[in-house]
Amino acid sequence: MTPIPQLVERLIQMNGGSSASAAKQLGTTPASLSRYKTASARPRANIETRLRALVEGGGDLVDQAYELGGSPRLHRLEQAISETLNGLREEFHRNGSVSTRQEVLDLVAALVFAHVSALDNGKAGLGRHLLKGSKSAVEAINAAMRSAFSEWLPSKGGHGEEQKRFFSPLKKSDETFADALLGIFERDGAAFAELHQAGRDDLINEVFSRFMATSFVDEKEMGQYLTPPEVTRFMVELGFKALDQDGRRALLDVNHSCGENVVVDPSCGVGSFLAEAVRFLHEHVRVEGFRSSSEWLESFVSQQVVGIDKSERMLRLARINLGLFGVRMSQLYLANSLARDGVDSRVTLPMEGKARLILTNPPFGASYSGEEMQAFSIAKSRKRIDSELLFLERYVDWACAGGVIVSIVPDSILVNKGVFNDLRIWIRDRCDVLGVISLPSVTFAAAGTTTKTSVLILRKRKPGDKPANTFFGEAKEIGYDVVTRSGQRRRVRHAKDDLPALLRAWGTKEPKPYAQQKPLPKRAERWDANFHLTGTEAEGEEGGGLLVSQLASLVDVRKDPKRLNTATFKYIEIGDIDSRTGLVGSKSMPVSEAPSRARKIVRAGDILVSTVRPERGTVGVVPDELDGAICSTGFAVLRAKGIHPVALAWLLKGEEVRRQMARHNIGIAYPAIAEETCLILKLPIDKMQIEALSVSAREFSAALTAFEDSRQRLISLLADPAKEAPKLHRSMKTKSRRQ
Incomplete structure (x- = not known):
């Protein structure tokens, strides 16, 4: 058995060397952890059990x-x-x-x-x-x-x-x-x-x-990432809450175990969603006492739980998983859920209109082509289409009237234009969007991807249904981080978990910073929670504050560096801006090596706003020495009018404005905003404050310039003390005489 001090040391290493984080994960204090590490005290039995579970x-x-x-x-x-x-x-x-x-x-x-x-x-x-x-x-x-x-x-x-x-x-x-x-x-x-x-x-x-x-840490098969248990349980409970009263009772009463009362995962993998649904509903049956829970379990698993997957190995594990409930029969099928003809269609076509609850995490990233996909409404007249779009159409087809779909989706489904927007329109014509809950990028990090995802909850409309409001929620933490140790990604649990609070907020009308219920316009251009939780920018001045368009114009003067009559040029890219100070640097680059994104000519005083991950606040002002330099097309270039550019730059770096930028992000791996978005951002000031801000900005700019000059002199002195020291001495004597 591994000694306690060694276990503590390994736990601290798992937490990136932080004793405080390790103590928090273990549920003790840093002082107690230190005593365990030095063997001056032994943890209580429950703490030791937890320590061994975490490390071993x-x-x-x-x-x-x-x-x-x-x-x-x-x-x-x-x-x-x-x-x-x-x-x-x-x-x-x-x-x-x-x-x-x-x-x-x-x-x-x-x-x-x-x-x-x-x-x-x-x-x-x-x-x-x-x-x-x-x-x-x-x-x-x-x-x-x-x-x-x-x-x-x-x-x-x-x-x-x-x-x-x-x-x-x-x-x-x-x-x-x-x-x-x-x-x-x-x-x-x-x-x-x-x-x-x-x-x-x-x-x-x-x-x-x-x-x-x-x-399944660090493993991927057939484009599927195993959904973390925290998220699986969260989605199952959301799905149950989203059903109407008749739908919930139908799943809990074995007398309804036929027809359209099935729980389905069309990409079931090892059966995680299905097993979680059985456990969750089984507990309700036990508590509410509809009838014998063992009788319900036998009937429900054998008749109302349906899983489909293309991977034979995954399906074998799913059969074992469901078999552990002690039920002799299960409806698990080796098939492609997107099939509309051939052998697999014997499984998929009878599913149409039968699903009371669909719980799933579909494969992302694959694309389909060929005649078979033309049977999908969203794919008509298209040569290729992403798999997640086809899966969502299939889910809607399979859901019965009043049926609920709870699916992990990449945020491209919610925000991208073109075919993605066409799908959103197609869905709104058939379903109510009951909820969109943003998940943090760490959700699937243990499986090797930080793709931004959300949970989408839909309910297929019944005749006479009134439009339902949409629940928008944001989970910034889900109870764990992911660290890499010895080349392996591992989940490290912590106490911060927003999912329980979101479950409690579901169905309540009181808005919270992380959750809100509101109408989603039928032709809304975006469905993502981040956009709808932040609110909308007011038009003009009536709502308080000024629009950026009132204080700056968007400029876009371009030139290919290869057409310059010079051998090199000064190039500014996103990494050349210090996001803390707003100072803008550059690099000298041969024109022959100019990247395709090096195109925009800037002038001294121009404000550069990074349109890629704008929530990071990468904003700076072009200094005099970079007048005429060329910057990346990843910047929006603003030219101030009636306000000092440094004042406007720091307003754009403020948290309130960055939240507005984040609302307009489009994309998954590299979220970005359109340049024009900068003009509609609202600044938390009024016209009376502009002059005072500009005066302070000039003072700040002068102080920053003086600081940078001093820093450069110090660097030169350290690099060559014998050469630079006399210059510094003469400068100090001159300054002393002036005083």
Whole structure:
């Protein structure tokens, strides 16, 4: 067992060397953490358990387990199961013959399924009790696995994988490894049995789902990123809230388990959304007592849960995932959800108008072409189209009247023009946009992407429905950051999580800084939450403040540097502006190496505003020595009129104006605004303040210039003291005589 001081040291390293962050994650004080590190004190049992889970268990499993009903017993059992799963994973990495993360996950999933299924059917599960007579550990595990998959694997859905695809028999050379596996189940197997006896197979599935989520760190398959458990649970609860009363009751009452009352994930992956929906609804059934929760579970999972995926491996894991609920049948299909003809259409076409609730995170980034996509309304007369656009049209087709769609979408769906706007119009003609919730860029960072995404909630309109308001929310924090250690991205949890507050705000009329309900115009150009939460700029002066257009004009004088009669030119790019001081620098560049974006000629006093990631406040004023230089087309160039340019530049760098800029961002990887947007920004001043601001700006500019001159002299002196010191001495004597 790893000593406490070593664990503390590793936890601090996981938090970028910050003891304060490590203490916060552990739920203790920096002083206590220091004592644990020096072994002058030992943490309490619960703190030690958490420490070991964070450092040795990947930092995700025990920390995230539900404490339903505040039951210490349930939490203790969940911890034990988490330890079993992590123990299995470590044993595979230490002694197993498998080498890839995918193989480890597949084998752990198969073993857990066999163990839990045996318990569900009155048997003892895996353990050393299987070593009867002369039977070896390898023989015992292979026999138990054959029995489990032939007897208990959910078989409905027309998938028909062979048993060997779920488990490859161990070899004789794996005897030591097999014995260790049986020992792990022997040690912790009682927790599985105790939860099963308590009727809480859903909690076994909960911990297993989290284990899968952490096992997929840094992996991507078929364009899919595994949705973090925090976001999955958030979306399931949102979907339930978004249904009307009849829709919610239909999912909780097995008498409605037919027709259009299905829960669907068209890109189900390992079944995370489906399993979370089962757990969430199962708890409601238990609490509200519609009827036997076990009867509901059997009926719901086998008849009302539908998952579809193109990846056979993902679907195998989904079958195991849902199989852990102890249900013998499941409707999981190996198919392309976008198919409209061929074999796959036997699955997809009957789904139209049947989905009560669609929960999903579709593949992004792929593009489709060919005749088949012409069957989609949004794709007509187009040669190629992005997959996420087609998926959204398919979701609307599959939803029943009153059905709800909750989907992760890239923000391009919400803000881009062209075909994206066409899709938004098509959706509004059929659905109410019930909500748009912005997610932070860290959401999928553990999987290797910082693509800006949001949760989109739609409800397919029923005849006679009145238009619904739209809930706009922004989650800046979702309970974790992502750090890179030893080349691997890992999630590090912290206490800041905006998702619970957003759930509480759903349906309330009181506006909050992070959430607001308001009408979305039918032909709104943008749907993103950041745009609608900030409000709109007032026209003219009546609303207070001045528009930038009243104090500056937008200039765009261009020239190709290669047409200059010089060998080099001064080039200003975004990185040449100090965002703290607003000072503008440049680099001398041969005209032959001029980039295509080096085009705009600037004059002294021009204000340069970065249109790329404008919320960072990269704004500066062109100094006299750069008059006639050329800047990047990534700048909007403003020429002040009636106000000192430095005063206007610092107004543009203010937080209030930067928030306005962020509202107009378009794009995912490199959010940017149109140059013309700068003119409609509202400044928090009136005309009476302009003169005072300009006077202060002149004083500030002079002081900044003097500071920069002094800094350059110091740099020169340090570079060549013998040459520069006499110059500095003469300058100081002259200044002294003047005084």
